Structure formats: structure tokens, C-alpha cells
Amino acid sequence: MKKLTLFFIMLLAAVMTFAQEHHKKFSPEKFQADLESYITKEAGLSPQQASDFFPVYREMQTKQRKVFDRMRQMGRIKPSTDKECKAQIRQHDDMDLELKQIQQSYHNRFFGILPASKVYDVLKAEDRFYRQSFKGMRQRMNRR
Numbered sequence: 518m519k520k521l522t523l524f525f526i527m528l529l530a531a532v533m534t535f536a537q538e539h540h541k542k543f544s545p546e547k548f549q550a551d552l553e554s555y556i557t558k559e560a561g562l563s564p565q566q567a568s569d570f571f572p573v574y575r576e577m578q579t580k581q582r583k584v585f586d587r588m589r590q591m592g593r594i595k596p597s598t599d600k601e602c603k604a605q606i607r608q609h610d611d612m613d614l615e616l617k618q619i620q621q622s623y624h625n626r627f628f629g630i631l632p633a634s635k636v637y638d639v640l641k642a643e644d645r646f647y648r649q650s651f652k653g654m655r656q657r658m659n660r661r
Contacts, residue, residue, distance in 0.1 A: 549575075552646050559642035560635055569630050570639070579621035581616060587611050 553574075557567045588609060595601045627636045 556642045560638035
């Protein structure tokens with residue numbers, strides 16, 4: 518009986534260790550590093566191009582994140598009247614336009630750092646990275 522109890526304790530410890538190794542918390546820093554590494558590789562950026570490009574890219578992301586945060590805050594509570602709903606929809610539309618303006622402004626800045634073909638490759642690589650990341654997250658969630 519002692520051997521059986523010891524076996525189950527050891528088995529439980531092994532399962533818990535395995536689960537902890539495969540259920541790590543999301544790290545924004547690691548995600549950003551992985552994104553930049555992926556873009557650098559997929560767009561074929563030289564080390565100099567990457568060092569010139571990514572500070573501006575991160576600046577764009579920071580501005581976009583502020584708008585996304587405002588959108589998320591706004592969407593937490595449903596307005597109680599039609600008038601308030603209409604105002605919130607218009608405000609959301611304005612924020613969508615603000616995001617596009619930020620994007621356009623920074624894309625124009627990117628052209629001063631990289632050739633247009635590299636900017637194109639960066640944007641495609643960014644899109645692929647996000648798609649792969651979210652697909653992976655969805656698959657991990659479905660396994661639970």
C-alpha cells in the first residue's frame with residue numbers, strides 16, 4: 518500500500534511539473550521580441566535596417582495601443598439609450614479612423630527608413646505573425 522501511495526504521489530508531481538512547463542504565462546516582452554525577430558527574418562532586414570526601423574515601429578504600436586485601450590474601455594458598458602448608443606458608435610468610428618491615420622502616418626515614415634518593398638514585406642510578415650500567434654492560442658485553448 519505504501520508503494521502504491523508513493524507511486525501516485527510521484528505521478529502527481531510529474532504531471533504537475535509537466536503542466537507548469539507547458540502552461541507558462543503570456544509575456545509581452547517575449548511576444549514583442551518574437552514579433553521583431555520574425556519580421557526581421559521574413560522581411561530580410563539587415564541588422565542596421567532593423568535597428569533603424571524597430572524604434573519607430575514600437576512608437577507606432579504604442580500610439581495604436583492607446584487607441585485600442587480607449588476602445589476597450591468604451592465597450593465595457595452598453596449605453597442605456599439610443600442616443601448614447603449612437604454617440605458611442607460614432608466615437609468608435611472616429612477611433613477606427615484615428616488608428617488608420619496613425620498607420621498611414623507611420624507607413625510614410627517607414628518609407629524614409631526602408632525601401633517600399635521592405636515595408637511591404639514587413640507588413641505582410643507582421644500580418645502572418647499575428648495570424649499564426651492567434652491560431653496557436655486558439656489551438657491551445659481548444660485542448661483544455
